[in-house]
Amino acid sequence: MSGLVIRNGLVYDPLNRVEGERMDIYVKDGRIVEGPLKNAEEVDASHMVIMPGGVDVHSHIAGTKVNVGRLMRPEDHVKDVLPRSGLRRAGVGHSVPTTYITGYRYVEMGYTTVFEPATPPLKTRHTHEELDETPIIDKGCFPLMGNNWFIMDYIRENKYEECRDYVAWLLEAVKGYAVKIVNPGGVEAWAWGKYITYLDEPVPWFEITPREIIRWLCKINLELKNPHPIHVHTNNMAKPGNYETTIETMDSVKDMASTSNGQPIIHVTHVQFTGRSGTSWINVGSGAPEIAEYLNQNQHAEIDVGQIVFGDTTTMTADGSFQFLLHLLSGNKWANSDVEVETGAGVVPFRYRKGNYVNAIQWGIGLELALLVKDPWRVQMTTDHPNGGPFTEYPKVISWLMSRRARKRLLRKINSTARRRLHLEDVDREYSLNEVAVVTRAAQAKSLGLAWKGHLAPGADADIAVYNLDPKQVDPSRDYLKVRKAFRKATYTIKDGSIVCKDGEIVSSMLGRTYWVKPPLSKEARESLISNISGKFREYYTVGLDNYVIEDEYLANPHVVAPAR
Amino acid sequence: MIEVLIRGAVCTVCGCCCDDLNVEVTDGRVERVENACSLALSKFKHYSSERILKPLMRVGNGFKETSYKEAIQESARLLVNSNYPVLWGWCLTSCEAVELGLELAELVGGVIDNNSSVCHGPGLIGVQDIGISGCSLGEVKNRADLILYWGSNPVNAHPRHMARYTALAKGRFVASRRERKLIVVDVRRTETAKLADEFYQIEPNSDYELLTALRCAVNGEEIELSTVSGLPVERVEELADALISCRFGVLFYGLGLTMTYGKSRNLDAALSLVRDLNRKTKFLIMPMRGHFNVTGSNEVFTWVTGYPFGVDLSKGYPEYNPGITTISDVLRRGECDAALIVASDPIAHLPSTLAETLKKIPLITIDPHRTPTTEASQIVIPSAIIGLESTGTVYRMDGVPLECKRILDPPPGVKTDVEIMSDLLSRVKELLT
Ligand code: SF4
Numbered sequence: 001m002s003g004l005v006i007r008n009g010l011v012y013d014p015l016n017r018v019e020g021e022r023m024d025i026y027v028k029d030g031r032i033v034e035g036p037l038k039n040a041e042e043v044d045a046s047h048m049v050i051m052p053g054g055v056d057v058h059s060h061i062a063g064t065k066v067n068v069g070r071l072m073r074p075e076d077h078v079k080d081v082l083p084r085s086g087l088r089r090a091g092v093g094h095s096v097p098t099t100y101i102t103g104y105r106y107v108e109m110g111y112t113t114v115f116e117p118a119t120p121p122l123k124t125r126h127t128h129e130e131l132d133e134t135p136i137i138d139k140g141c142f143p144l145m146g147n148n149w150f151i152m153d154y155i156r157e158n159k160y161e162e163c164r165d166y167v168a169w170l171l172e173a174v175k176g177y178a179v180k181i182v183n184p185g186g187v188e189a190w191a192w193g194k195y196i197t198y199l200d201e202p203v204p205w206f207e208i209t210p211r212e213i214i215r216w217l218c219k220i221n222l223e224l225k226n227p228h229p230i231h232v233h234t235n236n237m238a239k240p241g242n243y244e245t246t247i248e249t250m251d252s253v254k255d256m257a258s259t260s261n262g263q264p265i266i267h268v269t270h271v272q273f274t275g276r277s278g279t280s281w282i283n284v285g286s287g288a289p290e291i292a293e294y295l296n297q298n299q300h301a302e303i304d305v306g307q308i309v310f311g312d313t314t315t316m317t318a319d320g321s322f323q324f325l326l327h328l329l330s331g332n333k334w335a336n337s338d339v340e341v342e343t344g345a346g347v348v349p350f351r352y353r354k355g356n357y358v359n360a361i362q363w364g365i366g367l368e369l370a371l372l373v374k375d376p377w378r379v380q381m382t383t384d385h386p387n388g389g390p391f392t393e394y395p396k397v398i399s400w401l402m403s404r405r406a407r408k409r410l411l412r413k414i415n416s417t418a419r420r421r422l423h424l425e426d427v428d429r430e431y432s433l434n435e436v437a438v439v440t441r442a443a444q445a446k447s448l449g450l451a452w453k454g455h456l457a458p459g460a461d462a463d464i465a466v467y468n469l470d471p472k473q474v475d476p477s478r479d480y481l482k483v484r485k486a487f488r489k490a491t492y493t494i495k496d497g498s499i500v501c502k503d504g505e506i507v508s509s510m511l512g513r514t515y516w517v518k519p520p521l522s523k524e525a526r527e528s529l530i531s532n533i534s535g536k537f538r539e540y541y542t543v544g545l546d547n548y549v550i551e552d553e554y555l556a557n558p559h560v561v562a563p564a565r
Numbered sequence: 566m567i568e569v570l571i572r573g574a575v576c577t578v579c580g581c582c583c584d585d586l587n588v589e590v591t592d593g594r595v596e597r598v599e600n601a602c603s604l605a606l607s608k609f610k611h612y613s614s615e616r617i618l619k620p621l622m623r624v625g626n627g628f629k630e631t632s633y634k635e636a637i638q639e640s641a642r643l644l645v646n647s648n649y650p651v652l653w654g655w656c657l658t659s660c661e662a663v664e665l666g667l668e669l670a671e672l673v674g675g676v677i678d679n680n681s682s683v684c685h686g687p688g689l690i691g692v693q694d695i696g697i698s699g700c701s702l703g704e705v706k707n708r709a710d711l712i713l714y715w716g717s718n719p720v721n722a723h724p725r726h727m728a729r730y731t732a733l734a735k736g737r738f739v740a741s742r743r744e745r746k747l748i749v750v751d752v753r754r755t756e757t758a759k760l761a762d763e764f765y766q767i768e769p770n771s772d773y774e775l776l777t778a779l780r781c782a783v784n785g786e787e788i789e790l791s792t793v794s795g796l797p798v799e800r801v802e803e804l805a806d807a808l809i810s811c812r813f814g815v816l817f818y819g820l821g822l823t824m825t826y827g828k829s830r831n832l833d834a835a836l837s838l839v840r841d842l843n844r845k846t847k848f849l850i851m852p853m854r855g856h857f858n859v860t861g862s863n864e865v866f867t868w869v870t871g872y873p874f875g876v877d878l879s880k881g882y883p884e885y886n887p888g889i890t891t892i893s894d895v896l897r898r899g900e901c902d903a904a905l906i907v908a909s910d911p912i913a914h915l916p917s918t919l920a921e922t923l924k925k926i927p928l929i930t931i932d933p934h935r936t937p938t939t940e941a942s943q944i945v946i947p948s949a950i951i952g953l954e955s956t957g958t959v960y961r962m963d964g965v966p967l968e969c970k971r972i973l974d975p976p977p978g979v980k981t982d983v984e985i986m987s988d989l990l991s992r993v994k995e996l997l998t
Binding site for chain 2: 062064066067068070071072073074077081082083084085089090091092096098099100122123125126129130133149191192193205324327328333334335336337338339340341344347348539540541542543544546547551554
């Protein structure tokens with residue numbers, strides 16, 4: 001292969017402080033290289049924008065609960081079908097796309113790396129099976145640890161080293177990428193049909209608190225030097241007044257920040273769902289200004305937004321109790337899926353309506369978060385796919401971030417009480433293309449510790465998106481529909497140096513990597529851990545310890561990421 | 566004498582997928598199996614009888630032996646030349662083989678369906694209508710103080726279910742049988758019913774009535790009848806009270822609910838009852854899946870096509886409409902003009918009129934054993950037995966995935982399902998380009 005040159009595009013590469021410069025990008029053997037290159041294939045990107053391939057830190061694309069979502073939604077599938085054509089597999093799309101379609105649709109938008117943020121360790125073999133059938137994109141998954149009996153027992157018995165070794169072993173055993181915490185202690189309570197409502201409420205039977213779970217896992221995560229901070233879905237999801245829980249959660253680990261070289265040590269996810277003020281569904285409002293204020297004052301925390309988009313989608317989280325409440329509120333069909341020793345999950349179809357007061361508030365909270373947090377590196381763009389809306393709606397979200405006019409237009413159509421109570425009308429900020437590149441790829445790659453992703457310096461993976469958008473001709477603030485159109489279908493998506501998508505159509509396919517981390521664990525520590533847990537493992541689980549561990553060879557294209565920072 | 570001890574092998578018989586079999590192999594033969602139930606033992610005893618060792622092709626009333634290459638070429642040709650083939654089975658093989666089958670179906674068009682359409686399909690349709698309050702089996706073992714088997718008889722069909730996962734299991738929060746209440750609802754006094762604390766014997770085909778009455782009682786309505794499903798109304802109320810007052814209850818249902826009068830209506834009622842119970846206590850529901858990988862087959866179908874069974878790909882994209890797109894439907898309408906059967910025996914198990922239709926069209930069967938279906942086939946391709954002679958992923962009835970172990974070598978020359986399916990797929994791709 002003699003390489004590829006992308007000529008004359010306007011490059012947005014925030015990690016290397018390149019902001020709209022006209023540059024040629026050279027690619028060889030799957031990497032960005034220094035030019036020039038002889039006999040290279042040329043791609044003309046004149047009047048176009050070049051960015052690193054998109055990176056998604058939080059998108060439910062694979063595993064048990066996603067598949068329950070697919071099973072539950074035949075009425076969603078029939079709206080959006082894709083025939084086989086050429087090298088492209090068939091499938092269905094919309095809110096819970098089949099695995100092949102998931103890969104293609106991300107690539108069509110110029111995304112090349114996506115993380116599934118919630119996998120029950122016991123069922124992670126399933127997650128990997130689906131990820132292996134999700135083409136082109138690189139990916140990984142975060143094992144759920146916030147309600148794990150072993151971890152909660154260690155905390156109760158105050159056995160820190162054992163707990164740390166267990167976390168290290170678990171990540172390796174299931175080939176996971178980051179420590180995920182969902183409704184700490186609350187999912188265990190839900191297994192009994194009960195709820196946890198504040199950070200210091202004892203978890204039934206275990207008599208430890210969500211605060212302790214978060215702190216222990218944060219400390220362990222830092223000590224193991226895992227590439228991504230603890231990834232937290234807080235308690236009290238969706239409840240009025242929960243912005244306080246969100247701030248309290250971030251604040252609960254603040255004292256550990258000194259060990260991280262200024263990098264965030266906690267990632268709080270889909271904060272739109274946990275950024276509500278008020279005391280009831282009648283007076284629920286936006287707590288975004290308070291959360292933004294906290295983030296503006298404190299460097300140790302980062303968030304992703306979890307923006308909602310009006311329309312029909314499928315909600316799914318490991319937070320089974322929240323899904324049950326959503327079922328009671330909406331009357332929609334409901335699936336629950338509790339997993340022994342570890343976690344739970346729930347699925348409920350949902351339609352966000354502009355005229356609905358609460359939904360309109362939710363829409364506003366997401367955008368207020370994105371616009372009021374000053375540092376774009378710590379407010380990443382997601383829809384918590386498919387919870388806030390399908391990932392295919394990202395172009396719409398980008399247009400709202402870039403255009404006050406686009407926001408105003410929608411503001412006029414939403415529930416009027418919500419409009420009055422939101423702060424959005426007064427927010428003038430409009431994202432630049434550079435900031436868009438930060439929140440959709442650079443910041444997410446950085447947060448994930450993928451040093452070779454999310455930028456275009458020599459040595460980086462040649463994952464590149466070319467969008468048909470000429471910033472000299474198009475004013476994103478006014479022509480936001482053009483922005484949407486450009487981000488919906490990349491003119492080129494290049495993955496590992498190969499053109500995989502041209503004019504929004506898949507032109508070649510490949511198998512992406514699955515990243516996982518292997519934290520340090522000495523032979524002695526491993527042996528003593530195994531002998532310590534094997535008895536309890538037999539008692540609590542219904543599968544054998546050996547069958548629980550996922551062999552390296554099980555993954556089609558595994559890549560181990562070494563401890564970072 | 567070579568002795569090998571394989572620990573923690575996954576049993577590939579019923580949907581319990583017990584993963585604690587210790588298998589002793591001596592001289593390439595299974596000598597002893599620890600932890601196996603009677604069903605598992607009989608599989609280990611009989612796996613080598615009625616084996617097919619060479620691919621077979623029909624000549625007149627008999628078969629001639631042939632090579633894999635030729636059998637696969639001819640199979641590919643038949644499938645590519647057919648207008649509306651049906652690809653069926655997929656429950657006694659690995660998920661990896663199912664993945665290949667789904668791509669094959671995309672290429673040749675027609676219908677791909679699995680055994681669920683004639684067993685637990687109504688439960689899956691129920692999930693599409695109502696949803697499901699589900700959990701993994703360890704949740705039952707650790708927490709359940711009430712276990713209800715409805716139209717299912719695990720003592721005979723899933724022999725280790727109660728010991729490993731439910732009534733007889735020892736769990737973290739429920740230590741013994743004494744702390745669990747076992748209730749059985751069935752039309753006859755099964756072996757399982759004999760072990761129950763409470764047995765409700767109901768009239769055949771009256772499950773829907775009883776489920777609906779229970780929903781009324783659970784939701785605080787008065788049942789204005791003196792008997793329901795043959796039970797005095799007081800007994801029904803007593804059952805409803807038991808369901809409400811437990812701390813953590815689970816309803817396991819079998820074919821006694823899915824394949825009796827009402828079918829998916831029964832499941833709508835059962836899933837709704839359990840959903841409603843969650844307003845009062847914690848309650849869950851789980852199908853007692855029969856074959857060891859029928860669940861996995863549904864999972865793979867769903868992540869590739871969006872639908873768990875009965876998928877029509879003749880237009881190039883997945884369509885699903887049970888009543889139109891399952892094997893029974895296409896056979897009843899006499900529309901399909903070729904069939905590929907993987908690890909299943911439809912001629913023995915489908916209604917005889919449908920089996921007759923199947924006998925009239927070109928039939929290709931991939932199976933380790935001689936069955937009524939292989940006997941009626943044009944082409945028979947022998948395969949290795951998964952979980953014994955080949956590895957592969959299977960899903961337990963609660964959706965927990967497990968990797969099967971290879972315990973023995975397959976008979977000389979015999980290929981695995983995955984090898985056969987990939988060869989077939991490549992050959993079909995060649996013919997289509
Ligand atoms: S209960 Fe089922 S899976 Fe378990 S040993 Fe018996 S046949 Fe095998």
